[in-house]
Amino acid sequence: MDGIELFLLGRALMKLGEEALPEPPGGSGQYAGGTRSVVIVAGDIAAHPDTTVGETAQRTGLPQSQVSGAVARLREAGSVETAPDPADRRRTLVRPAPGTSARVAAVRAAGTSKVEEALARALTPAEPDLGAEPAQLAEVTRALELLARHLVPRDGR
Structure with a gap:
């Protein structure tokens, strides 16, 4: 795997993650772009507590106005x-x-079923009647769990 393939895999995984997130209360069904920036900002703030909007914008590459909006949404949600x-x-x-x-609790309460649904759609072959192979879905799920265990920052890490 080269850097381009890794980058494209990351983008594909981000899109799957967005698909797997339940719609926020009162959502319009068109929130994916906003959700992406909110999740990126939340992750940066978790990794760099006591940071400023400007510092977060600099680290994430997002425009300061988008970071400010994401912080406002995160503050309203209690995150x-x-x-x-x-x-x-x-x-x-x-x-x-x-x-x-409450929002994080709602996402967690949705459980892994939303993730499995998004993965199954991504793995479905050109003939949708066939559906995703259960063994393939399990293999990809295990691979993602392994990557998360090694690459996703956890509390105290």
Whole structure:
């Protein structure tokens, strides 16, 4: 696998992840682009607590206005907290909120079935009547669990 293949795999996995997320309450069905930036921002804030919107924008490559919007959505959902920077009161620091937000709890409650559905659709051959092979679905699921175990940051890591 080369860098291009790895990049394309990452993009494919992001799209599958977006498919597997349940629609937020009051959603319009057209939130994938916004969800992508919110998830990217949430991940950056989790990895860099007590950060600013500008620093998050710089690390993620997202426009500052998009990061600000994502932080506002995350704050409304109870996933992050904001506070003035004690060293420079003009700056606002963003950190993960303690505990699990209602939105994260809803995504987790949806369980793995949404992920399995998205994977099955991605693995379905050109003849949809055949469907995804159960053994293939299980193999891909195990491979993704292995990658997540080694590559996805966990608390305290």
